Amino acid sequence: MAADFSTRVRNLPTLGLGISTEFGAGAGGLDPLALRALRPDYVGFLEIGADLERGFDSAAEAWIASGAPTTYHFLDLNLEEPTSLDTASMRETAVRARRAGAAWLCGDAGLWHIGRRDRGHGILQPPILEPSSVDAMADSVRRLRDATGFEVLPENPPAHVYLGRMHLLDYFAALAERADTGLLVDLAHLAVYQRVMGHKPLEGFDRFPWDRVVEIHIAGGTPFRHAGRTFIDDDHGTTLLPELRDMMAAAFGAASNLRAVVCECERHPIPAVLPLFTSVKAAFDASAAVRGSSSETPSRAAPMATTSIEGDMLAPLQRTLFRCQMDPAFARRWRGGDAEARRGDGLSPSARDLLVAASAEGVGADNGGRRSAQVLGNVSLECSATVALAMDGGRDSGFVAEFVASPEFHGAVMADAALPPAFAAYATARTSGSDDAFLRAVAHLERALVEVRRMPDGTPPPAGTFGVSPAVAVVSVPEGTLDGWLAVLDALRAGKLSKLPRAASGVEDEYILLSKGGSSGAFAPPPGAAELLDPGTAALLRAAAIHPLSEEDIAALARDHEADPADVRGLVDSLVADGVLVYGGTP
Numbered sequence: 242m243a244a245d246f247s248t249r250v251r252n253l254p255t256l257g258l259g260i261s262t263e264f265g266a267g268a269g270g271l272d273p274l275a276l277r278a279l280r281p282d283y284v285g286f287l288e289i290g291a292d293l294e295r296g297f298d299s300a301a302e303a304w305i306a307s308g309a310p311t312t313y314h315f316l317d318l319n320l321e322e323p324t325s326l327d328t329a330s331m332r333e334t335a336v337r338a339r340r341a342g343a344a345w346l347c348g349d350a351g352l353w354h355i356g357r358r359d360r361g362h363g364i365l366q367p368p369i370l371e372p373s374s375v376d377a378m379a380d381s382v383r384r385l386r387d388a389t390g391f392e393v394l395p396e397n398p399p400a401h402v403y404l405g406r407m408h409l410l411d412y413f414a415a416l417a418e419r420a421d422t423g424l425l426v427d428l429a430h431l432a433v434y435q436r437v438m439g440h441k442p443l444e445g446f447d448r449f450p451w452d453r454v455v456e457i458h459i460a461g462g463t464p465f466r467h468a469g470r471t472f473i474d475d476d477h478g479t480t481l482l483p484e485l486r487d488m489m490a491a492a493f494g495a496a497s498n499l500r501a502v503v504c505e506c507e508r509h510p511i512p513a514v515l516p517l518f519t520s521v522k523a524a525f526d527a528s529a530a531v532r533g534s535s536s537e538t539p540s541r542a543a544p545m546a547t548t549s550i551e552g553d554m555l556a557p558l559q560r561t562l563f564r565c566q567m568d569p570a571f572a573r574r575w576r577g578g579d580a581e582a583r584r585g586d587g588l589s590p591s592a593r594d595l596l597v598a599a600s601a602e603g604v605g606a607d608n609g610g611r612r613s614a615q616v617l618g619n620v621s622l623e624c625s626a627t628v629a630l631a632m633d634g635g636r637d638s639g640f641v642a643e644f645v646a647s648p649e650f651h652g653a654v655m656a657d658a659a660l661p662p663a664f665a666a667y668a669t670a671r672t673s674g675s676d677d678a679f680l681r682a683v684a685h686l687e688r689a690l691v692e693v694r695r696m697p698d699g700t701p702p703p704a705g706t707f708g709v710s711p712a713v714a715v716v717s718v719p720e721g722t723l724d725g726w727l728a729v730l731d732a733l734r735a736g737k738l739s740k741l742p743r744a745a746s747g748v749e750d751e752y753i754l755l756s757k758g759g760s761s762g763a764f765a766p767p768p769g770a771a772e773l774l775d776p777g778t779a780a781l782l783r784a785a786a787i788h789p790l791s792e793e794d795i796a797a798l799a800r801d802h803e804a805d806p807a808d809v810r811g812l813v814d815s816l817v818a819d820g821v822l823v824y825g826g827t828p
């Protein structure tokens with residue numbers, strides 16, 4: 242039988258005070274190694290925030306190369322959705338964490354992406370604070386721990402709204418018990434939670450198993466107003482909320498197994514963060530004498546709510562919440578009981594009650610619209626020429642923003658479909674009535690490219706035939722579209738947004754071969770994956786797209802086009818060599 246937490250925790254190293262980083266944060270902010278050189282007592286370790294898509298940035302690599310201690314903070318594992326924790330991503334996370342020399346894994350416990358992993362799906366959603374979510378999360382924590390061999394510390398995520406009837410600390414207490422796990426308590430996130438729920442800063446502290454807490458996070462936040470209420474943006478600023486002082490003293494004193502404290506301030510220059518470290522270190526040192534001296538029995542079970550929404554309601558509830566957050570008009574209709582708005586949300590009456598009970602202001606809170614803008618920027622990125630042409634001169638200023646009100650957006654979220662293709666479908670629908678033929682053609686082209694990038698690997702064509710690879714597509718657009726599109730992309734890269742080149746669309750069609758290209762995955766920036774086809778090749782590929790071509794079909798095609806059969810056969814071979822056609826094997 243595996244050792245229990247109280248045994249395992251003895252093998253975890255004490256890292257002391259440290260700092261966190263996320264991909265790209267060092268570029269404009271803090272150099273962790275420089276701060277460590279200056280104040281080794283402030284920076285005993287680096288918490289590397291990473292996802293599998295982007296990996297480690299140069300600042301993280303430099304730290305790893307120095308051999309100094311680290312922890313691995315995942316930014317992409319959905320602990321509330323055990324089904325999304327696939328073997329491959331758990332294995333790869335372990336490989337990277339091991340390479341970084343991480344002492345353990347940690348990360349916000351909830352949803353890092355809505356639905357699938359794809360560009361624009363990256364959000365951070367806290368768990369639904371209900372017993373059924375505790376069960377799902379505990380399952381994930383155990384599986385991730387078993388699969389990786391690392392201790393896994395779930396962290397309480399930040400939010401402006403929380404659904405569910407458990408207090409956040411009771412939720413994590415129950416999770417610790419169910420998963421027999423240690424915890425990471427982010428005191429800044431907790432302070433925000435206590436405020437939005439109208440609780441006192443130390444509410445729930447007395448019934449929380451502090452001996453489970455291995456790591457604590459501290460960060461500054463920035464107040465902002467929304468709908469007449471004050472919310473706190475967890476922006477990792479350098480000014481702590483006033484209640485953090487009491488919260489630190491209580492938490493530091495009670496956390497008898499505390500191994501690490503992180504000051505999250507990765508986007509600020511060193512002089513700006515020194516006072517923050519000074520105050521956290523003072524609080525940490527002051528509590529050292531009392532830490533662990535409590536004679537209270539550790540791991541007291543938290544009171545578990547007796548009722549819960551059904552486990553299969555967690556996903557639809559998170560998706561409906563996301564739709565409400567992105568589309569305020571929808572949120573109003575849904576909350577008002579509009580049958581059309583609620584159709585297809587998949588929610589049981591008790592699940593609906595949780596969302597109705599949540600604060601409407603909290604659902605809508607988004608400091609400066611940044612979260613929404615980030616999602617929209619990401620989902621529309623692969624249609625950047627369409628967007629730029631449509632918005633040119635302010636002709637259609639709501640082009641991107643109004644995606645969230647579209648059936649394409651809501652349908653994709655509910656169906657767990659990818660959002661970039663949904664945006665592309667919306668963009669082609671919105672431009673279909675335009676009298677600008679070039680805009681229509683570019684929308685068609687970009688949509689086809691978005692789709693081919695996400696095409697799953699297909700089954701091979703029948704033996705003895707040549708089929709079109711699922712990694713490519715052929716589109717026909719008016720002559721001049723490809724050159725015009727590339728010119729628009731060049732202009733966008735050069736920042737020339739005001740005077741976009743416009744191609745006059747020809748009368749004849751041109752055929753374009755689109756391919757997935759060599760990109761590492763769906764998140765990668767668009768590769769140069771479009772090329773013009775000569776009419777003969779286009780005809781061959783279009784025929785093969787209708788049904789895979791046998792040798793007889795190829796000979797017939799040559800006859801129909803009055804071409805030399807040997808030339809056509811040679812073309813087929815070269816297309817196979819280029820991966821455009823796939824041969825189904827020997828009959």
Ligand SMILES: [Fe+2]
Binds near residue numbers: 396458505
């Ligand atoms: Fe944190």
